Amino acid sequence: MERYMVFARTEYDEPLEHRGEVEASGAEEASKLALEHYGKDWLEMSLVPVSEVYWAEREEETEVGVEA
Numbered sequence: 844m845e846r847y848m849v850f851a852r853t854e855y856d857e858p859l860e861h862r863g864e865v866e867a868s869g870a871e872e873a874s875k876l877a878l879e880h881y882g883k884d885w886l887e888m889s890l891v892p893v894s895e896v897y898w899a900e901r902e903e904e905t906e907v908g909v910e911a
Contacts, residue, residue: 844866844867844868845866845867845868845869845873845892845893845894846864846865846866846892846893846894847864847865847866847867847870847873847877847890847891847892847893848861848863848864848890848891848893848896849861849862849863849864849865849877849880849881849888849889849890850862850888850889850890850891851881851885851886851887851888851889852885852886852887853884853885853886854886855886855887859887859889862877862881862888863880863881864893865877865880865890870890870892873890874890877890
């Protein structure tokens with residue numbers, strides 16, 4: 844089983860928004876589950892396997908807006 848993050852939008856001029864997550868054995872099942880859970884009131888929906896996401900994290904001592 845794999846977790847998929849669900850992103851969707853209802854208008855082209857809107858950004859994709861994170862709508863939630865589904866857990867499935869493959870992309871086809873994830874697509875079906877996303878439709879069941881998040882409805883069909885969207886224009887575009889994208890599913891991203893959580894295992895394929897690279898999380899870029901800041902070092903603890905780095906502060907936003909402060910130059911080193």
